[in-house]
Amino acid sequence: MMQTDERHRLSSEEFVGWLRREGERRYHDRHPFHVLMHDGNLTKAQLQQWVLNRYYYQSRVPIKDAIILSKSEDPGFRRTWIQRIHDHDGDREGEGGLALWLRLAEGVGLDREEVASFRSVLPGVRFACDAYVQLVERVSLVEAVASSLTESFAPDLMSRRIAAWEKHYPWVRADVLEYFRTRVTRARRDSGMALEFVCRNATTYQLQERCVAALIRKTEILWHLLDCLLPGSAAAPDGTRPAP
């Protein structure tokens, strides 16, 4: 059998195909919680739980993006990547993705301060989101960027989510879905740039392999966040379940 360290660097096409395959089959759009959500089968309390817990994930995003920024020696890369932090923090109080998420929280009937305090975040959700920040801290720049590539699957999920919420949860005011709308175009722009960077900078087979591993770890983080919201559903994305 061919040794890993003898493998040649894959072509960009093969590498992108590999990332896409591994990412797609583990992406959390297939998680039972998302299936319930999109079929209109979540209770109001479950939807609220999701919004509250997912806000902790959202709050980690500008932090992990600042870590990625600090790992780059290239002002050109930083000039592009810094836009992600602005997207979440906004340029003024009340603007940006985090503020939009808090508006969503109010829209589903949650108390804004309660959500922003992280007081009621589930322990497992906290572990998973903190693991994302730690992953990005630990790995090389190209692996950290690769871990963000789940975004390339986000636009579809966002579009389906908007349609599902408008249909099944009409008690949620349509204007609080604004965050999901902004993500459709931004996730497309950001993941395109990230994929191009990863292809250019994963210059050996070993690095390509580590990028795929980082992306898989990231899908596990997103997946586990939903596991915590649906106890008993803790199957791995590939269908295996932890031994009882």
Place this chain on the structure above:
Amino acid sequence: MMQTDERHRLSSEEFVGWLRREGERRYHDRHPFHVLMHDGNLTKAQLQQWVLNRYYYQSRVPIKDAIILSKSEDPGFRRTWIQRIHDHDGDREGEGGLALWLRLAEGVGLDREEVASFRSVLPGVRFACDAYVQLVERVSLVEAVASSLTESFAPDLMSRRIAAWEKHYPWVRADVLEYFRTRVTRARRDSGMALEFVCRNATTYQLQERCVAALIRKTEILWHLLDCLLPGSAAAPDGTRPAP
């Protein structure tokens, strides 16, 4: 004698006075290399050496600022602090403090690519600048911000530097001194905000003490950078010299 852990938190006025005293007497404007520079006693080669080596310090600044950004949980703080990264990286290729410094490098007769490559940076300069990044990584947010307070002494130094260069080194084109000009107002704005943050967030005497320690460490970093450029001058800022 009163135990450290029994000390009460100092008033903002006392604390600011302490930071100012410790910072001022160790600030690198008193370093023999800067004295030579401002008296017009540096050779062209020495001035070039300074510009080349100091660029490594400049290049660490947006990196340490991104680390500081990643340590904050407050979008409001991040919205303000992120401006520092824009100041150095610019919003477009060729803009920002790093690009201005490379223009300064060309203005003193250096090769831009050589400077940007860091190839000829002195080992001690690299150690000191890397120690700055590591310090910011290791300490708490308020200490990391305190370490930036050397900036409150920068506007005076910048003004004196511009005057000295125009008088003593007329072979350097005045327009390449633009970076120093931008720093006069920006360092004033930034250090005012940082001082206010440190006063508000150093909520115990122990934290105030650690902030002073971080500022002192930072003055040592700036001081050592100049030591490396003037071998034999390696006295500590307080006048003591390492044993031979």
